[in-house]
Each structure stands twice: as C-alpha cells, then as structure tokens.
Amino acid sequence: DTEVTQTPKHLVMGMTNKKSLKCEQHMGHRAMYWYKQKAKKPPELMFVYSYEKLSINESVPSRFSPECPNSSLLNLHLHALQPEDSALYLCASSQDRLLRGTGELFFGEGSRLTVL
C-alpha cells in the first residue's frame, strides 16, 4: 500500500466557515507534509510534521491550523479563509527525515479548495 489518501477531493467554503482537510497514510511513514498549489504554479511547502510534532511552519497564516493526531493522520483546519486561499492542497508523507538528501515523498491527489 503506497497511497496517501486525501479527503475531501473538492471543498467549497465561505469566508466565515470552518472546515478541515484530512490526509491518511498507512505506509508507516513518520513525516507528513502540507503543500499548497495555485493554478499553473509549483507546489509550495506549508508545514512538516515529524513524529507527530510540528517541525516546519513556512510562515503560514494562522487561519491555517495543522494537526497530526497520530502517525497515520494529518489534518489541516481552515478558518476565516480568503478567496486568494483557493488552491489545491497536497498532502505528502515520507519515511522519516529525508536523510542526506535522499528519500522520496509520496503525495496524495490533493483537495481542491474554493473560498467564496
């Protein structure tokens, strides 16, 4: 099983809503990632969790709140978003710290978010 599963695939929300994106992997990976991708742009790193602890926050606004309840699950809680936050949100996982420049990330298909 080499899958990273993201739900929902599509989400439409208003600026006052609270919603969550979910990500799950069963590969025994201990590092999990959130990326944001705007149309025709490369993915941008948002957060990295390592062993369920937040390891990297790339100066993401607080309206995005990540959570890693266990080693298989990663959530992204969304609150008071802006229309410019509309994007594809990608989850990824890897075995551990990508040692000495090697190792690979496994990505899900993404959750496409539209903020009205």
Place this chain on the structure above:
Amino acid sequence: DAKTTQPNSMESNEEEPVHLPCNHSTISGTDYIHWYRQLPSQGPEYVIHGLTSNVNNRMASLAIAEDRKSSTLILHRATLRDAAVYYCILRGPMDSSYKLIFGSGTRLLVRP
C-alpha cells in the same frame, strides 16, 4: 536551497526519447539532484534522484554532468501518459532535509 533552471515547456513525439535539461550551476558537493513529475489532476510523484553517477530506474534515466552543474532526465520512449510537469530539485544534507522545494518545472507535451 540551491536554485535550478529548467525550460518552461518542451514537446516530444510519442515513442521517441525525451531529454529534459536542468541547470544547477550553484550546486554544492552534498546536494542530491531529484526529479519529480506531476501528471494532470494528480499530486507530484518521485521519478529519480542521483548525486554524481548516472542513474537508471524503471521510469527514467538521469545523466549528471561531470561538473554537476547540469543534469538531464531521459525518458527513453515517451508515451502520452508521460505528459506532465517535470520538476528538477536540489536537496541538501541534514539541516534542510525535510524540505522539498519545487522550482517552476518543465511542462512536457507529448504528441501522438
């Protein structure tokens, strides 16, 4: 993270080889060269990586210049399914090893 430079787009005919170039003139001695690709409506997927020697796997080959300032991803026989954005990424050693930072990539169009 060191920068990479790739052409914005390339075209190929189906069943012909494709050579996707990447320049990384500021690469350090400990940086690995990674390639990922992103098919339409999918997340990126790992293709290949290398340090100094050329590398082959079931998906592609990676040719690394002797001075390591450039590399080429080689798809031996392009198929329509290979139409994707291909990203060349440099990854450093331990300090930054959680970060995979994508550049702008090359959009590959495969003609039937």
